[in-house]
Amino acid sequence: MAPALRRRTSFGKSKRLWRLSLMSLVESALAGDRLSLTRLLTQVENDTPEGRQALAALFPHTGRAHLIGVTGAPGTGKSSLVNRLALHYRTQGKRVAVVAVDPSSPFTGGAVLGDRVRMRDLAGDPGVFIRSMASRGSLGGLAQATAGLVQVFDAVGFEVIMVETVGAGQSEVDIARLAHTTLVVEAPGLGDDIQAIKAGILEIADILAVNKADRPGVENTLKALKSALELAHPVRHVFRHHGKMETVEAPDAPVYNSWIPPIQKTVATTGEGIPELAAEIARHVEHLRQSGDWAARERSRLRSELDALLREALFARFREQVKETRYEEALERVFRRSLAPGEAVRILLDGC
Amino acid sequence: MAPALRRRTSFGKSKRLWRLSLMSLVESALAGDRLSLTRLLTQVENDTPEGRQALAALFPHTGRAHLIGVTGAPGTGKSSLVNRLALHYRTQGKRVAVVAVDPSSPFTGGAVLGDRVRMRDLAGDPGVFIRSMASRGSLGGLAQATAGLVQVFDAVGFEVIMVETVGAGQSEVDIARLAHTTLVVEAPGLGDDIQAIKAGILEIADILAVNKADRPGVENTLKALKSALELAHPVRHVFRHHGKMETVEAPDAPVYNSWIPPIQKTVATTGEGIPELAAEIARHVEHLRQSGDWAARERSRLRSELDALLREALFARFREQVKETRYEEALERVFRRSLAPGEAVRILLDGC
Numbered sequence: 001m002a003p004a005l006r007r008r009t010s011f012g013k014s015k016r017l018w019r020l021s022l023m024s025l026v027e028s029a030l031a032g033d034r035l036s037l038t039r040l041l042t043q044v045e046n047d048t049p050e051g052r053q054a055l056a057a058l059f060p061h062t063g064r065a066h067l068i069g070v071t072g073a074p075g076t077g078k079s080s081l082v083n084r085l086a087l088h089y090r091t092q093g094k095r096v097a098v099v100a101v102d103p104s105s106p107f108t109g110g111a112v113l114g115d116r117v118r119m120r121d122l123a124g125d126p127g128v129f130i131r132s133m134a135s136r137g138s139l140g141g142l143a144q145a146t147a148g149l150v151q152v153f154d155a156v157g158f159e160v161i162m163v164e165t166v167g168a169g170q171s172e173v174d175i176a177r178l179a180h181t182t183l184v185v186e187a188p189g190l191g192d193d194i195q196a197i198k199a200g201i202l203e204i205a206d207i208l209a210v211n212k213a214d215r216p217g218v219e220n221t222l223k224a225l226k227s228a229l230e231l232a233h234p235v236r237h238v239f240r241h242h243g244k245m246e247t248v249e250a251p252d253a254p255v256y257n258s259w260i261p262p263i264q265k266t267v268a269t270t271g272e273g274i275p276e277l278a279a280e281i282a283r284h285v286e287h288l289r290q291s292g293d294w295a296a297r298e299r300s301r302l303r304s305e306l307d308a309l310l311r312e313a314l315f316a317r318f319r320e321q322v323k324e325t326r327y328e329e330a331l332e333r334v335f336r337r338s339l340a341p342g343e344a345v346r347i348l349l350d351g352c
Numbered sequence: 353m354a355p356a357l358r359r360r361t362s363f364g365k366s367k368r369l370w371r372l373s374l375m376s377l378v379e380s381a382l383a384g385d386r387l388s389l390t391r392l393l394t395q396v397e398n399d400t401p402e403g404r405q406a407l408a409a410l411f412p413h414t415g416r417a418h419l420i421g422v423t424g425a426p427g428t429g430k431s432s433l434v435n436r437l438a439l440h441y442r443t444q445g446k447r448v449a450v451v452a453v454d455p456s457s458p459f460t461g462g463a464v465l466g467d468r469v470r471m472r473d474l475a476g477d478p479g480v481f482i483r484s485m486a487s488r489g490s491l492g493g494l495a496q497a498t499a500g501l502v503q504v505f506d507a508v509g510f511e512v513i514m515v516e517t518v519g520a521g522q523s524e525v526d527i528a529r530l531a532h533t534t535l536v537v538e539a540p541g542l543g544d545d546i547q548a549i550k551a552g553i554l555e556i557a558d559i560l561a562v563n564k565a566d567r568p569g570v571e572n573t574l575k576a577l578k579s580a581l582e583l584a585h586p587v588r589h590v591f592r593h594h595g596k597m598e599t600v601e602a603p604d605a606p607v608y609n610s611w612i613p614p615i616q617k618t619v620a621t622t623g624e625g626i627p628e629l630a631a632e633i634a635r636h637v638e639h640l641r642q643s644g645d646w647a648a649r650e651r652s653r654l655r656s657e658l659d660a661l662l663r664e665a666l667f668a669r670f671r672e673q674v675k676e677t678r679y680e681e682a683l684e685r686v687f688r689r690s691l692a693p694g695e696a697v698r699i700l701l702d703g704c
Contacts, residue, residue: 052694059692302686302693307667309697314666315659317701334654340411341654342404345661349669 022050026057029156034126037156044148045133055148058155063298065097065154066285069179070164071204076187077211080268082164087271088278089160090127097153098130099146101165129158143174147305150178177304180297181284183277185209186225188217202228205261207280213265213273225263259287322348374402378409381508386478389508396500397485407500410507415650417449417506418637421531422516423556428539429563432620434516439623440630441512442479449505450482451498453517481510495526496660499653502530529656532649533636535629537561538577540569554580557613559632565617565625577615611639674700 028036040058043051068085072078079100086096131149146163153161163178184205202208208229210221262280266273288294319327330348333339339347380388392410395403420437424430431452438448483501498515505513515530536557554560560581562573614632618625640646671679682700685691691699 056692056694060689063689299683299687303683306683306686306693306696309693310670310700311663311667313697313701314670315663318662318666331651331655331658334658335651337412337415340408341658341661342408344658345665348662349665 022053023057026054029152030058030061032156034129037129037152040152041131041149044152045145047145047148051148055151058152061155062151063154065150065158065161066181067150067154067179068160068162068281069182070162070185071182072185072187076185077268078164078185081185081209081211081266081274081277082162084266084268084271084274085162085278085281086128086130086160088274090125093127094159095127095157097128097158097161099149099153099161099163100130100132101146101163129153143178144305144308146174147178147301177301180288180294181281182206183209183281185211186221187212188215188221202261206259206284207277208261208263209266209273209277210263211266211268214267214270218265222263222265229261229263259284259291259293318349374405375409378406381504382410382413384508386481389481389504392504393483393501396504397497399497399500403500407503410504413507414503415506417502417510417513418533419502419506419531420512420514420633421534422514422537423534424537424539428537429620430516430537433537433561433563433618433626433629434514436618436620436623436626437514437630437633438480438482438512440626442477445479446511447479447509449480449510449513451501451505451513451515452482452484453498453515481505495530496657496664498526499530499657529653532640532646533558533633535559535561535633537563538573539564540567540573554613558611558636559629560613560615561618561625561629562615563618563620566619566622570617574615574617581613581615611636611643611645670701 025036025039029040040051040054043054045051070078070082082098082100086098089096133145133149150161150163182204184202184207186208187210202225208225210218210225212218262283264273264277264280266277268274285294288297327348330339330344334341334344377388377391381392392403392406395406397403422430422434434450434452438450441448485497485501502513502515534556536554536559538560539562554577560577562570562577564570614635616625616629616632618629620626637646640649679700682691682696686693686696
């Protein structure tokens with residue numbers, strides 16, 4: 001009994017110590033300590049037990065930041081635009097965090113663009129924190145990890161949090177769920193394939209930025225975007241035809257209301273159009289507050305977060321309850337095609 | 353009692369009829385009827401009860417097709433390359449299915465590129481079936497729906513199934529899980545942003561196609577890809593240094609072995625390089641068979657599929673067991689920041 005007892009005692013002790021150090025880490029991060037913040041972010045990104053504990057401790061401090069999702073096709077100059085916006089918010093004295101989701105290695109977890117590369121114009125400013133993260137290999141992992149980082153930044157007092165992703169499709173939907181304001185970045189002359197993406201992400205756009213607006217073809221891009229917007233937001237256009245400002249809720253869709261996504265020309269390299277873009281973003285915040293959409297988006301975001309955590313917890317509990325051999329046997333039968341996956345689920349869930 | 357009884361009887365009857373018609377649909381699809389196949393695909397894509405039943409009935413017939421994931425940045429000419437490959441396989445007498453995952457509206461579900469647009473060169477050929485699908489709004493929904501369509505095509509006897517996605521990041525990882533062979537398409541001169549994507553998807557590439565190889569800058573692209581490949585596959589390069597052909601399994605990673613992703617130049621518009629690309633794909637199949645990776649990938653794919661279904665089933669059962677009011681109360685407390693999401697999960701799971 002002695003060794004087991006000793007082991008238990010020392011476990012209890014280290015757990016207590018660990019809790020103490022986690023709480024002091026959380027406290028110094030809340031007090032503005034950058035190194036503690038960095039450590040917390042790493043724990044949260046890696047989804048460690050410490051990270052989860054920290055999220056729980058930080059949660060009561062969240063709900064104040066303005067979350068801006070920035071998305072668009074490669075080559076539109078999103079990163080430069082995000083840097084420019086960050087600089088702009090700094091002149092207003094706002095603390096800004098950027099979560100840059102790099103489309104980098106799903107398997108090694110290494111980010112392609114390091115934090116330092118992006119920091120050039122913002123280096124040394126304690127009111128700015130830029131975090132690059134790699135996309136995660138697991139389904140939903142990326143969205144969950146991003147949500148975690150955003151929570152940490154929100155809790156420690158960053159007023160504006162920009163989440164930037166490269167890519168098309170699923171990740172944009174996840175951003176739309178996470179953000180109060182979704183900014184879609186376009187640029188002239190990116191070819192035909194880009195058109196297809198545009199149509200897809202226009203529906204989640206609250207604001208459109210046409211970056212690299214000093215390039216030829218910008219008027220064509222603007223024209224194309226305007227007509228695509230009319231297709232993407234038919235409900236809004238019905239409103240314009242009738243001149244009404246009603247809010248109609250589609251059952252499974254985001255709340256459609258009188259907000260018509262504005263299109264703003266920018267040149268991120270020179271800073272042209274940035275104040276105007278920031279003004280549109282501020283106007284959107286105002287709209288969200290007045291229409292009640294701020295709370296609605298907040299609630300829907302927390303609902304998906306809760307559901308994602310529930311799914312994970314249910315699955316983890318299930319894997320604890322079901323004997324490994326029973327699970328592997330079922331998988332083997334599926335592999336041999338003698339059992340359909342749906343049937344395997346029914347058998348495994350039975351009596352569990 | 354009479355009305356209830358009548359209702360029950362008529363329900364039983366319609367259920368029997370429905371089963372009959374579903375089974376005849378499955379049977380005619382298996383016999384090669386195109387209309388039945390189209391109907392089944394729609395049921396499966398929409399994840400209806402009929403679709404799930406059909407998948408279960410079709411499952412024993414699966415496991416024969418070669419699944420090829422085709423991915424890459426916008427502007428690389430993926431769709432044209434897929435069409436060319438399909439034409440090539442047709443000359444070999446193979447039946448080819450294409451699942452084109454469009455980055456289109458997550459909210460309306462409408463695909464941007466219709467089936468007909470892509471069919472030009474393949475129209476009227478009964479050995480080809482091209483299905484465009486919209487990305488799904490739900491996390492994991494896209495991967496699951498795609499897996500379902502692939503299963504149907506596999507069951508009814510398509511020997512080659514190509515799954516094409518536009519975009520970067522998460523969706524590529526899902527493809528890598530689904531496919532036996534992952535083909536990554538690149539093209540010269542797509543700008544700096546694309547470089548970041550390349551590094552990310554190179555790790556999942558079994559074969560690289562440099563399309564639009566008649567464009568200037570192709571040699572630079574090839575050079576960049578070659579050095580990026582050396583970074584992306586360090587394990588493989590260790591093997592080359594030591595001159596060994598061992599297979600080492602990383603615990604949570606795909607099996608690393610002696611396969612070094614070849615790079616093939618193509619011009620999809622003229623068909624140049626297509627037979628060579630198909631030969632590399634065939635060589636990869638041969639490698640998968642000989643190394644045992646075919647079965648390993650198959651098993652890992654079925655495992656993620658089973659797990660995804662388990663997660664859904666567990667969550668559905670949970671939502672049935674937990675009172676709606678209890679769930680909404682917990683969400684409300686989370687919304688008011690008086691309860692962290694993790695705590696809410698613990699409370700909701702307690703006694704359930």
